[in-house]
Amino acid sequence: MKTKDKIINRVTLRFxxxxxxxxxxxxxVSGFVSSLDPALDELSEIKTAVSEAVTNCIVxxxxxxxxxxxxxxxxxxxxxxxxxxSDKGCGISDIDKAREPLFTTAPDxxxxxxxxxxxxxxxxxxxVRSRPGHGTAVTMLRALRTRKPADETRS
Amino acid sequence: xxxxxxTRTVLAELSGDIDHCSAKGLRxxxxxxxxxxxxxxxxxxxxxxxFMDSSGIGLIIGRCKLMTDLGGSVIAVNxxxxxxxxxxxxxxxxxxxxxxxxxRSLIGGLTI
Numbered sequence: 001m002k003t004k005d006k007i008i009n010r011v012t013l014r015f016x017x018x019x020x021x022x023x024x025x026x027x028x029v030s031g032f033v034s035s036l037d038p039a040l041d042e043l044s045e046i047k048t049a050v051s052e053a054v055t056n057c058i059v060x061x062x063x064x065x066x067x068x069x070x071x072x073x074x075x076x077x078x079x080x081x082x083x084x085x086s087d088k089g090c091g092i093s094d095i096d097k098a099r100e101p102l103f104t105t106a107p108d109x110x111x112x113x114x115x116x117x118x119x120x121x122x123x124x125x126x127x128v129r130s131r132p133g134h135g136t137a138v139t140m141l142r143a144l145r146t147r148k149p150a151d152e153t154r155s
Numbered sequence: 156x157x158x159x160x161x162t163r164t165v166l167a168e169l170s171g172d173i174d175h176c177s178a179k180g181l182r183x184x185x186x187x188x189x190x191x192x193x194x195x196x197x198x199x200x201x202x203x204x205x206f207m208d209s210s211g212i213g214l215i216i217g218r219c220k221l222m223t224d225l226g227g228s229v230i231a232v233n234x235x236x237x238x239x240x241x242x243x244x245x246x247x248x249x250x251x252x253x254x255x256x257x258x259r260s261l262i263g264g265l266t267i
Binding site: 059 | 217
C-alpha cells in the first residue's frame with residue numbers, strides 16, 4: 001500500500017486487547033472520519049471492518065493473554081481513509097488459509113470465520129502481513145464518497 | 156424474552172451493539188430459554204440493534220444449529236439496512252428467514 005500519498009490528518013492509538021476496546025476502536029474511527037460527514041452505510045462498513053480487525057487481535061493474536069493493539073488512522077488526499085491495525089501476538093502461519101471465508105481456529109467460541117472476508121468486502125484494499133511469533137499487521141484503504149472535500153477539514 | 160405456548164415460539168429482542176464483547180452475554184439467556192421451552196420457532200428481533208459484526212453472525216448461526224437439532228427454526232426480524240447487508244453477505248438467509256414484520260403478526264396471539 002502506498003504511503004507517499006499526502007496525509008491530511010493522522011492519529012495513532014495504543015490500547016490493551018480487552019474486549020470492551022472493540023467498541024472504543026469503532027467510536028475512535030467514527031470520530032476520526034466524522035469531519036468528512038460520511039454516509040451512514042459507509043460509516044457502518046468502516047466500523048465493521050475495524051471491529052473485525054480489532055476482534056482478531058483480541059480473540060486470536062493475544063488469545064488468553066492481554067497485549068497491545070496499535071491502530072493508526074490516516075486521512076489521505078482524495079478522501080481516502082487508511083487504517084492500520086497491528087499487534088505483537090502469535091502471528092498467522094498461513095495467511096491465505098486465514099483469509100478463506102468460514103475458516104476459523106476458534107469454532108467453539110462461535111467465531112463465524114468471516115472476519116477477513118468482511119474486511120475485504122467493506123474496504124477497497126486489504127493487506128495482511130504476519131510473522132508467526134511476532135505479530136500481525138492489517139492495513140485497509142477505503143475511499144469515501146464524501147459530501148465535503150477533505151481539504152476543507154483542515155481549517 | 157417472550158414465549159408463546161400456542162405457537163411454541165420464543166422471541167428474543169436484541170439491542171445495542173452486537174460484537175465479540177457483547178455476544179456471549181446475549182447468547183446465554185437465549186439458550187437457557189430455548190432449553191427450558193424447547194420451542195419450534197426462535198424469533199430474533201434485530202429492530203434495536205445499532206451495530207453488528209461477524210460476532211452477530213456467529214450468534215445467529217449458533218442458534219440456527221441449536222434450533223435445527225431440536226427440530227425447529229429461526230427467523231431474524233427487523234434488521235436495519237446495514238445489519239441486513241452483513242447478514243446477506245454472510246449467507247445467513249440460507250439458514251434462516253430474514254423478514255421485516257411486526258412481531259404481533261409473526262407470533263399470532265401473543266400480546267406483548
